[in-house]
Amino acid sequence: MSENSKGATLAFGQVVIGPPGSGKTTYCHGMQEFMARIGRRVVVVNLDPANEVMPYQCAVDVSELITLPDVMESLKLGPNGGLIYCMEYLEANFDWLQEKLAAFKGHYYLFDCPGQVELYTHHDALKNVFAQLAKWNFRLAAVHLVDSHYCTDPGKFISVLCTSLSTMLHVELPHVNVLSKMDLIEQYGKLAFNLDYYTEVLDLSYLVDHLASDPFFKNYRRLNEKLVEVIEDYSLVSFVPLNVQDKESMRQVMQAVDKANGYSFGDQEHRSLEALMSAAVGADFHFTSTLAVQEKYVKSQDKAVEEEVMNI
Numbered sequence: 534m535s536e537n538s539k540g541a542t543l544a545f546g547q548v549v550i551g552p553p554g555s556g557k558t559t560y561c562h563g564m565q566e567f568m569a570r571i572g573r574r575v576v577v578v579n580l581d582p583a584n585e586v587m588p589y590q591c592a593v594d595v596s597e598l599i600t601l602p603d604v605m606e607s608l609k610l611g612p613n614g615g616l617i618y619c620m621e622y623l624e625a626n627f628d629w630l631q632e633k634l635a636a637f638k639g640h641y642y643l644f645d646c647p648g649q650v651e652l653y654t655h656h657d658a659l660k661n662v663f664a665q666l667a668k669w670n671f672r673l674a675a676v677h678l679v680d681s682h683y684c685t686d687p688g689k690f691i692s693v694l695c696t697s698l699s700t701m702l703h704v705e706l707p708h709v710n711v712l713s714k715m716d717l718i719e720q721y722g723k724l725a726f727n728l729d730y731y732t733e734v735l736d737l738s739y740l741v742d743h744l745a746s747d748p749f750f751k752n753y754r755r756l757n758e759k760l761v762e763v764i765e766d767y768s769l770v771s772f773v774p775l776n777v778q779d780k781e782s783m784r785q786v787m788q789a790v791d792k793a794n795g796y797s798f799g800d801q802e803h804r805s806l807e808a809l810m811s812a813a814v815g816a817d818f819h820f821t822s823t824l825a826v827q828e829k830y831v832k833s834q835d836k837a838v839e840e841e842v843m844n845i
Contacts, residue, residue, distance in 0.1 A: 544634075544671045545796040546642030548663060548706065551678035552696075553648035556713040556777070557581075560678060561645045562589040563777040567787065574640045578633075580662075581647040582619040583612070589645075593633040595619070598626060616649045620658035627665055634669075641796070642671070653677075653700040660704055674794035675706040676786075678713045679772070682721035684731045687744040691757060694734065694764045701769055707793035709773060711786060716776040732772045737761040 547564075549557045561577050568575040576592035583601040587594075599622050604615040623630065634642070646652075652659045666673060677700055683689040701708045712732065718724075724731070725743050741757050744750045750757065764770060773789050776782040791797035 542638065542670065543799075544638070544640075544642060544669075545673075545794050545799075546644060546671060547674050547676045547709075547790050547794065548644040548646055548704075549676045549678065550646045550653050550700070550704070551648065551713075552650050552680075555648070555678040555680050557648065557678055558584065558587065558589070558645055559777055560676070560711075560713065560775070561643045563783060564643060564787065565589050567780070567783045568641060575643060576637045576640045577643045577645060579645045580623070580659075581645055583616065583647065584645065587645075592637055592640075593630075595623060598623065598629055613649060613651070616647050616652065617656055617658065620647070620652060620656070620662070624658045624661050624665075627662075630662075631669065642673075644673075650696060650700075654696065654703055663704065663706060672794045672796070673706055674790050675700075675704050675708045676790055677701075677708060677710045678775075679710065681712040681714050681718045681774070684712070684718070684724055684728075685722040687725065687740050688747075688750060688757075690731065691737075691740065691744070691760055691764075694737075694770050695760060697770050698764055698767055702767075708769075709786070709789050709793050710770060711775045712772045713775050713777075715774045715782070716778055728774065732774055734764070734770050734772070737765060 549561055551557055558581075565575050565577050577587075577589045578593040579587060579591050580595050582595050582599055582604075584596075599619050601612065601615045601619055604610060604618050604622075605612065608615070608618065610618060646659065663673060663675075677697060679693050679697065683693045697710050701710075726735075726739065729735070730739075738758075738761065741754065741761055744757055745754045773786050774782065775786050788797065
């Protein structure tokens with residue numbers, strides 16, 4: 534893994550990012566188990582100095598270098614300032630990270646990252662860490678997790694789209710946006726549109742119209758229209774639905790990420806014709822996955838309506 538060595542072996546992986554509570558650690562745990570079952574050698578690298586409970590087997594832990602509680606206590610910083618300091622400290626100690634990662638050559642890497650949104654939209658420390666990994670011949674894709682409950686609130690969903698777009702432009706990595714916790718979406722409330730409207734980010738003018746029906750947001754229609762125009766002009770944001778408990782859902786996300794970081798185009802593991810076709814026509818498989826989730830969601834909604842009718 535020597536820097537700038539053209540003959541060095543490529544290493545593939547994903548950096549798992551997203552706001553607090555979006556399910557990053559749960560995703561890393563589930564993906565580690567899923568990949569292990571299909572025979573892929575995978576290790577998880579914890580880059581979150583505030584992560585004290587790790588359900589997965591952690592190969593490299595940034596807490597060995599620095600911890601958030603120690604920084605907060607010694608420098609009298611709050612959690613946000615402390616996390617920024619920790620990431621800057623990691624950036625200043627690349628040699629430590631390189632030495633730790635060198636022990637796992639030939640593995641697939643899952644980087645569990647902190648949940649502070651500013652680290653992916655404004656600050657450069659983590660972005661520089663990812664850039665340094667690229668110099669060490671890592672081929673990474675960013676997996677940006679977003680809690681699916683934001684789909685039930687048009688205002689929050691527009692905010693999520695803006696955050697996702699800003700993250701994609703700032704991090705500068707191949708990007709896969711994921712709607713996490715799809716198994717719980719029926720608990721959040723009724724969606725205004727079909728699920729594929731949110732995953733494919735279709736014509737957002739309908740969302741603005743729906744938002745304008747709320748008296749509070751009616752006065753901000755012009756602002757929302759301009760925000761939507763920015764999102765649609767870039768035309769970069771779309772989502773893959775994820776239920777960590779569903780093997781098929783995990784497979785769809787894994788294939789999307791493998792295509793993004795280039796793993797699926799290598800010879801790291803034997804692949805059937807079906808797997809190769811999945812990489813070539815990923816959009817069709819993605820749409821099928823969305824339809825499956827939508828079908829489950831509609832069934833749960835119909836069941837809830839039937840129960841309400843029976844109780845009347």
